[in-house]
Amino acid sequence: MVAAVGEEVDHVEDVSMNTKTVTFKVADMHCPSCPRLIQLDLQELPGVVAASADLNTKLVVVEFDPVSVSISELVSSIKDSGYVAELLQV
Numbered sequence: 654m655v656a657a658v659g660e661e662v663d664h665v666e667d668v669s670m671n672t673k674t675v676t677f678k679v680a681d682m683h684c685p686s687c688p689r690l691i692q693l694d695l696q697e698l699p700g701v702v703a704a705s706a707d708l709n710t711k712l713v714v715v716e717f718d719p720v721s722v723s724i725s726e727l728v729s730s731i732k733d734s735g736y737v738a739e740l741l742q743v
């Protein structure tokens with residue numbers, strides 16, 4: 654269906670959703686299970702589009718929809734997984 658009402662399409666959740674990407678440093682990842690756990694927990698949050706954690710660089714990159722989830726909720730998720738997340742960039 655073609656939207657006939659002006660710019661209302663901005664609020665439709667589709668691929669044109671305005672996502673943001675943040676990078677966290679998680680220094681206490683110490684084995685391959687750590688990044689996997691962090692990723693899985695983040696991906697369960699509504700609003701998280703993609704999460705990838707890397708054991709070697711200790712970096713966690715999260716793509717998210719700021720309308721649905723906040724950066725502090727992302728930090729809380731990582732904390733609940735058992736790690737400390739330091740925000741590097743927005």
Ligand SMILES: [Cu+2]
Binds near residue numbers: 682683684685686688
């Ligand atoms: Cu581990």
